Amino acid sequence: MDVELRHIRAFVAVAHHRSFTRAAEELRITQPALSRTVAQLEKILGVELIDRSARRIGTTRAGREFLGYAEQATSALEQGIAAARKDITIRLGFSWLLPDPWAQRAVTRFERGTGASVALVRCDDPLQALGERTVDVAVVRGEVRNAPPAARAVHLYDETRVAVCSENNALADRDRLDWSEVPSWPLVVNTRSGTTGPWSFPAGRGPEHIVETGNFDEWLESVAADRGIGIVPEVAQRRISHRAVRFLPLTGAPPSAVHLVHVPLAQQDLVNRFLDAARTATER
Template identity: 45%
Template structure:
């Protein structure tokens, strides 16, 4: 038996996720079938590629070397197929402010590496956009509770307070996280990064004002309906004349993640994830 493409894809999926459960979901096959495929590959090559226990999956030394070769081979093959199919863009969703110029650098690197256009699309409901196929991948700052969605944390950035320019707090140079929780807090329940659970028990805000998107959130803060918290990058890219952003040294950081559906794990998406990871976090964080 010769090595087949299905063997390589199975190995790559397990090697990347370090999980037979996640890999089988990604490949849309059962775990027993995936296990047999990996065993066939190891028998053909006459080498052990993976060390598997009941709790973990690790690459052997030959497995690590083979993984690097397989990733390059599959990437080149998938991109060649994408070109033949006439795929011209990757749709990248987001709900609100992204770090810039970091995100521009990521998209430029992707376009130069693949010849494919990266299209940024703003969507308030990222989960629905991913499910419908409206976007292929998305930048998110909130948790997505869906077992069909894979997420990867790229980096964390500082969180700053947001207060109305009419509030006495606007004169402050710094605020503490617990102090911020003493005021009514405006919460973007659909795509926001701040929830009352981030405060310790006994320090959680007594009142929250809920909204559905970033525009409503910043408008409510500007109207002095409550205070808020947002990533540092948002304070630079989405300023508002009626809002003052104040540093907080003790606030929990905000993770920026990539999210995509396992079933739509295309060649272009995998290349985008790879390049985004290589980009690292913005230097100013």
């Protein structure tokens, strides 16, 4: 018999949803393609499995009997896949402070859905790590610059920016800062993975004085030492506890994009599954 896995999955989805439309959405195929697949299965078995005569479709007696076996088959296959993948790991590279609660949602959804695991890899330059193949997916905030050849970027969502200054800075007593005022202050920039720098302003209209740092820790300590102010996504305000810095709401600032960047790999199917989980995790 030429029954294939796609036939089984199509029938189970229709039987569960009692709707070709919702089943097609779950399987990410068109409704006509789904209808043809179920009809092929019925032709192979020589029986009708779906009762299409009522307003809301259901299963025939043969369909209900077959459904139990079909569910056992798909369940056993999923368990087998999970067992085979238990030692497979997707390496997620990030430079500082993974977005929350997105990261926790994405990792949990992916691991539960695939049986594979996610290793969190902290690196100063996630795009460099991606090019060196020491990570499989890179979290990149702001513009995607100097990505490896053939890299693909997926935009997840935008983060709100806030300003950061030393407790000794004149801004520490302010209740907010406007984006138009930023060029008036020395700006501390993380040149490897920062979200705000000279590139964030039109040519000739950015800050005159730039203090360059090579990673997030250097950036934070430079701001604390009052070498200049910093601009970061607001997640930093929730997660950083540093007695020598102050956070200010930043009005009029452009949003900071969060991307996932990857280079097609041999295990691209799992990477795609992680990207799907990541997109879903952005939904509120």
